[in-house]
Amino acid sequence: xxxxxxxxxxxxxxxxxxxxxxxxxxxxxxxxxxxxxxxxxxxxxxxxxxxxxxxxxxxxxxxxxxx
Amino acid sequence: xxxxxxxxxxxxxxxxxxxxxxxxxxxxxxxxxxxxxxxxxxxxxxxxxxxxxxxxxxxxxxxxxxxxxxxxxxxxxxxxxxxxxxxxxxxxxxxxxxxxxxxxxxxxxxxxxxxxxxxxxxxxxxxxxxxxxxxxxxxxxxxxxxxxxxxxxxxxxxxxxxxxxxxxxxxxxxxxxxxxxxxxxxxxxxxxxxxxxxxxxxxxxxxxxxxxxxxxxxxxxxxxxxxxxxxxxxxxxxxxxxxxxxxxxxxxxxxxx
Numbered sequence: 001x002x003x004x005x006x007x008x009x010x011x012x013x014x015x016x017x018x019x020x021x022x023x024x025x026x027x028x029x030x031x032x033x034x035x036x037x038x039x040x041x042x043x044x045x046x047x048x049x050x051x052x053x054x055x056x057x058x059x060x061x062x063x064x065x066x067x
Numbered sequence: 068x069x070x071x072x073x074x075x076x077x078x079x080x081x082x083x084x085x086x087x088x089x090x091x092x093x094x095x096x097x098x099x100x101x102x103x104x105x106x107x108x109x110x111x112x113x114x115x116x117x118x119x120x121x122x123x124x125x126x127x128x129x130x131x132x133x134x135x136x137x138x139x140x141x142x143x144x145x146x147x148x149x150x151x152x153x154x155x156x157x158x159x160x161x162x163x164x165x166x167x168x169x170x171x172x173x174x175x176x177x178x179x180x181x182x183x184x185x186x187x188x189x190x191x192x193x194x195x196x197x198x199x200x201x202x203x204x205x206x207x208x209x210x211x212x213x214x215x216x217x218x219x220x221x222x223x224x225x226x227x228x229x230x231x232x233x234x235x236x237x238x239x240x241x242x243x244x245x246x247x248x249x250x251x252x253x254x255x256x257x258x259x260x261x262x263x264x265x266x267x268x269x270x271x272x273x274x275x276x277x278x279x280x281x282x283x284x285x286x287x288x289x290x291x292x293x294x295x296x297x298x299x300x301x302x303x304x305x306x307x308x309x310x311x312x313x314x315x316x317x318x319x320x321x322x323x324x
Contacts, residue, residue: 023165023166026162030155030158030159030162033155034155034159036151037148038152039216049135050136053144054147055141055148056141057100057108057142057144057148058097058145058149059148060108060203061145061201063201064219065212065215066202066204067209
């Protein structure tokens with residue numbers, strides 16, 4: 001395996017604040033999506049228990065505590 | 068020669084690849100769960116309903132099996148759940164991939180993606196699963212669901228910390244040391260965090276006495292298999308997409324890894 005001793009980032013100049021906000025927004029949206037699938041009981045989705053019940057089997061089989 | 072920023076794809080491109088890999092892997096995991104897991108979910112629900120019918124007088128608290136969504140709807144919803152969950156995990160993996168790019172020790176984008184997916188499988192799935200294994204319907208006390216959810220999430224974080232400690236150990240020993248010493252340091256760091264977490268975190272013994280042990284085992288194996296399919300799929304698909312991209316973008320030969 002080769003070793004990168006350079007200070008040059010392999011993908012991005014990470015100083016850019018625009019990139020920082022894009023990353024933060026992405027993490028927020030993906031966390032919300034994960035929450036809706038794995039943990040929501042209608043409080044966020046405003047769908048009552050419909051989404052919760054619809055994804056019931058997926059939650060069990062993904063190993064998330066369900067009930 | 069160090070890679071310049073221009074040879075690397077922008078964040079949004081990497082993110083889209085992660086989301087795509089996650090969505091496809093999620094649907095594959097859903098197919099696996101449908102075949103390997105649904106029979107056990109059905110069997111557990113039958114036990115749950117029998118118990119509920121037995122305790123009819125205490126009705127009201129737990130409306131889990133009302134007709135809001137039919138069983139067939141829930142079987143279809145399985146694919147919705149794993150697809151969305153997979154896309155979210157793929158997106159988070161892609162984000163981590165970009166954020167950790169400075170700490171990479173390999174030029175190989177596919178290798179970096181695969182290592183990251185392997186770390187996620189170990190830290191966010193296997194470590195939490197061995198402490199808090201998946202439970203089928205009819206197992207678990209609804210009164211402790213909030214506590215179990217919080218401790219489960221905490222265990223996911225601790226699992227990722229354990230993997231991070233392992234990689235710190237691996238790097239701390241240094242390039243010149245024999246491989247076995249670096250591996251021993253990695254295992255030591257990982258096991259230290261994992262064992263302390265397992266001891267400190269609370270345990271929950273909520274399997275009903277009359278719940279069939281074989282059904283519990285079969286369900287848990289299917290659940291673990293679902294997550295293994297998901298993360299193996301994410302890793303392989305993401306690595307394939309990144310590999311393709313790097314080959315297309317770099318005409319100049321890179322030092323092989």
